[in-house]
Amino acid sequence: MVHAILAVWAAFQMFPLVWMFYSSFKTETEIRANIWMPTLQPTFDNFAEAWQGAIANVTISVYFFNSLFVTAVSLVLLCAVSAMASYALGRYRMKAKMWIVAALIIALSVPIHSIIIPIYIMFKNYGLINSYWGLIFPYVTFGIPFSVLLLTAYFRTFPAEIEEAAYIDGCSEYKVFLKIILPIAMGPIVTVAIINFVALWNEFLFALVLIRDNSKMTLPVGLMLFIGERTARWAPLFAALTISTVPVLLFFFLFQRQILTGMTVGSVKG
Amino acid sequence: MKKPLTAWLFLMPMLLLLVVFMAYPVFYGVLLSLYKWDGIMPKVFFGVKNFVNLYKDPLLAESLKNNVVYSFWNVLMTCGAGLLFAILLSGLAGGRNFYRAVFYMPVMTSMVVIGILSSRILEPNYGLVNSMLRFAGLDHVARSWLGDPETALFSIILVSAWQFIGFPMIIYLTAIMSIPKEIYESSIIDGVRPLQKAFYVTIPMIKIVVLEVVMLQMIWSFKAFDIIYVMTKGGPGTSTYVLGILLYNNAFWFSNLGYASSIAVFMLLTISLLAVLYRRLVKIDGTSIQY
Numbered sequence: 001m002v003h004a005i006l007a008v009w010a011a012f013q014m015f016p017l018v019w020m021f022y023s024s025f026k027t028e029t030e031i032r033a034n035i036w037m038p039t040l041q042p043t044f045d046n047f048a049e050a051w052q053g054a055i056a057n058v059t060i061s062v063y064f065f066n067s068l069f070v071t072a073v074s075l076v077l078l079c080a081v082s083a084m085a086s087y088a089l090g091r092y093r094m095k096a097k098m099w100i101v102a103a104l105i106i107a108l109s110v111p112i113h114s115i116i117i118p119i120y121i122m123f124k125n126y127g128l129i130n131s132y133w134g135l136i137f138p139y140v141t142f143g144i145p146f147s148v149l150l151l152t153a154y155f156r157t158f159p160a161e162i163e164e165a166a167y168i169d170g171c172s173e174y175k176v177f178l179k180i181i182l183p184i185a186m187g188p189i190v191t192v193a194i195i196n197f198v199a200l201w202n203e204f205l206f207a208l209v210l211i212r213d214n215s216k217m218t219l220p221v222g223l224m225l226f227i228g229e230r231t232a233r234w235a236p237l238f239a240a241l242t243i244s245t246v247p248v249l250l251f252f253f254l255f256q257r258q259i260l261t262g263m264t265v266g267s268v269k270g
Numbered sequence: 271m272k273k274p275l276t277a278w279l280f281l282m283p284m285l286l287l288l289v290v291f292m293a294y295p296v297f298y299g300v301l302l303s304l305y306k307w308d309g310i311m312p313k314v315f316f317g318v319k320n321f322v323n324l325y326k327d328p329l330l331a332e333s334l335k336n337n338v339v340y341s342f343w344n345v346l347m348t349c350g351a352g353l354l355f356a357i358l359l360s361g362l363a364g365g366r367n368f369y370r371a372v373f374y375m376p377v378m379t380s381m382v383v384i385g386i387l388s389s390r391i392l393e394p395n396y397g398l399v400n401s402m403l404r405f406a407g408l409d410h411v412a413r414s415w416l417g418d419p420e421t422a423l424f425s426i427i428l429v430s431a432w433q434f435i436g437f438p439m440i441i442y443l444t445a446i447m448s449i450p451k452e453i454y455e456s457s458i459i460d461g462v463r464p465l466q467k468a469f470y471v472t473i474p475m476i477k478i479v480v481l482e483v484v485m486l487q488m489i490w491s492f493k494a495f496d497i498i499y500v501m502t503k504g505g506p507g508t509s510t511y512v513l514g515i516l517l518y519n520n521a522f523w524f525s526n527l528g529y530a531s532s533i534a535v536f537m538l539l540t541i542s543l544l545a546v547l548y549r550r551l552v553k554i555d556g557t558s559i560q561y
Contacts, residue, residue: 002358003365009355010372013432017375019398020387035396085284092277100281107292109545111493113514114538115295117302117521117531121309122295141291144284173276202380204496209522220382224500227386234390241383252378256371259378260440 017245024238031234046239050226057214058229060240063222070132070218071200074139075193081140082147083189087177089148090155091163101152107145112205120209130213138206143199147192154188191258194251198259201248219244296538302531309525320532330533333511340427340512341491347431349484352438357468359439360446370443374436381433385500388429392416419509422502426510430497434490438483445479446472478551485548489541513537 023031025042053059089097119138120129128134162184166176182189204220211217214225226240252259303320305313324330355373359366376384391398394414403412415425453471462470473480495514498504504515513533521530 002361006355006358006362006369010369013372013376013436016384016387016391017379032396035398035401081283081287084280088277088280092272092274092280094274094277100285103288105549107288109489109541110292110296111537111541113493113495113517114299114534114541115292116517117527117534118295118298119291120521121302121527122298137287137291141287144288148284167272173272177280198378202382204380204382204499205518208499209518220380220496223382223386234396237386237390241387245379245383248378248380249375252375253371260370260374260444 017249020238020241020245024235024242026235026238028233028235046235047243049236050240050243053226055229058222058225060219060222060226060243062215063217063219063226064243066132066216066222067201067218070135070139071197073132074136074143074200075196077136078140078143078147078196079189079193082144082151082192083182083185084177085144086148086151086155087181087185089152091158101149104145104149108149112142116205116209119206123210128210130211130216132216134210135203135206135218138210139200139203143196147196150192151185151188154185158185191261194255194258197251198248299531299534299538302528303535305528307528309527313528316528320529321536323529324532324536329508329511329516330513332508333513333516336423336510337492337494337512339423340430340494341488343424343427344431344434344491345484345487347427348434348487349438349480351431351435352483353442353473353480355435355439356442356446357472359443360472361464366443370440373439376433377436379433381430381496382500384429384433385497388425389416389501392425416502417506419506422506423510426498426501429501430494433497434487438487441479441483442476445476449475481551482548485544485551489544489548492537492541492544 019036022038023035024046025044026039027043027045030039050060052061088094089100123129123131123134128137158181162180163176166180171179202220203218207218207221208224211221214222217225223240223244227237230236304316304318306316306320307313355369359369362369390396392400392415394400394412394417397415399415400412403409413421415421449472453475454467493514494512495518498510498512498515499518502510504511504519513536517530517533517537520526520533
């Protein structure tokens with residue numbers, strides 16, 4: 001009984017994504033003839049059309065690499081900035097620590113909506129509209145509160161003996177951080193990157209407002225443009241959606257443990 | 271040895287980013303809400319007139335109403351079904367990880383992808399829903415789900431609830447799994463039935479986590495934008511307008527930057543209020559879920 005309920009719901013959760021996947025191998029005629037069934041003669045034409053595109057810069061390949069670049073650079077910067085800050089918060093005695101942590105907790109709840117207009121005006125004045133950096137800076141900033149709080153909790157539990165041994169050997173603070181702390185803390189830092197990856201890959205509002213040039217768009221905004229050009233055709237659309245979704249799902253299956261535990265950190269301690 | 275100055279150096283990049291790309295924009299946004307500005311002509315000081323106009327704007331009432339309806343059903347469906355599935359999964363001997371992964375897959379998927387996909391599923395002529403209804407002989411039920419003001423909002427609610435059930439489910443499941451075994455063991459001895467166990471043992475034990483996720487879902491629902499923008503852009507008419515859409519249209523469609531900023535301030539205050547409530551209800555020890 002329990003299995004039956006769960007199995008039915010699992011099918012219901014999976015079906016739209018599975019349907020999207022197999023429909024991307026059908027021709028337009030097959031889709032019109034029967035929207036439900038998978039095809040016996042799979043074609044890759046839809047993927048070719050989506051990837052290369054018919055109109056200049058309305059191609060999924062351009063958006064895909066834009067997304068990849070923006071996400072990768074943002075994650076590297078986010079991890080570097082967060083690791084440094086968390087190390088300071090977790091391992092140094094400072095009076096302002098409580099204030100900084102309080103500020104980070106407040107920053108957690110700042111909605112994108114309340115800064116999107118000022119950011120748009122600022123970036124227009126400084127030429128950051130239609131620039132990858134115009135996305136990367138806000139992305140890193142919005143990832144900071146959660147990442148720093150998570151890593152600070154980790155660094156608090158970090159064994160002091162390791163640091164002390166390094167200082168006795170005469171290492172400078174920077175060398176201790178770079179050569180000793182960072183390699184040991186790599187696990188949690190990678191977890192932070194993994195948790196943030198999905199949010200950045202899927203981010204929509206900043207990308208919608210800050211990128212107007214087709215050649216600079218990331219996948220979520222590019223997809224909107226791509227379907228806008230082909231309202232009457234479904235086949236290439238399914239392929240485009242599949243290309244955008246497969247990386248996230250692959251990523252999810254590879255790093256399921258980190259993603260699911262990362263999501264539940266803190267909440268369970270309630 | 272460790273010098274306080276080094277700590278500040280380590281903190282510097284983070285503080286710089288937070289000040290330039292978060293604190294200053296929030297401040298600038300509040301300032302902008304006091305002006306009338308189209309982004310080109312000089313700013314005109316407006317005082318609180320933007321807020322007075324906002325209060326009188328029939329679209330604000332419409333958006334707020336839709337936000338409340340959206341939040342209510344979204345929270346009820348995601349948290350309700352999430353709790354049900356978490357309880358069912360916790361009693362499972364095998365296959366828990368499989369179901370957990372399947373239920374969480376849509377949460378990982380971009381709202382834009384889900385929105386585009388659902389628009390096709392709900393499409394009036396070829397869409398899955400209508401073709402199924404016609405096949406079942408229910409032609410009169412088939413309609414343009416997103417093109418009809420009567421059904422558009424509720425269609426969107428169902429889609430986003432479908433997408434996000436996995437989130438409460440995962441959190442609740444983790445919470446249930448961390449309930450000490452002894453509590454269940456004593457209830458087995460007492461001869462408690464499964465349904466009683468759920469209502470008298472499991473749910474009371476994870477009450478705080480349940481509440482926490484309800485608050486989080488409320489905050490998220492309040493910020494709803496992506497899925498609505500993709501599926502209906504607020505239409506047909508204004509039947510799926512929410513605050514996020516109202517703000518976006520005023521700022522980037524009508525260039526009412528000052529007026530749109532007053533909507534932003536209103537959203538910031540409301541969300542801060544929800545967040546304060548959330549922290550009152552739930553004790554947090556430094557780390558929390560991202561929202």
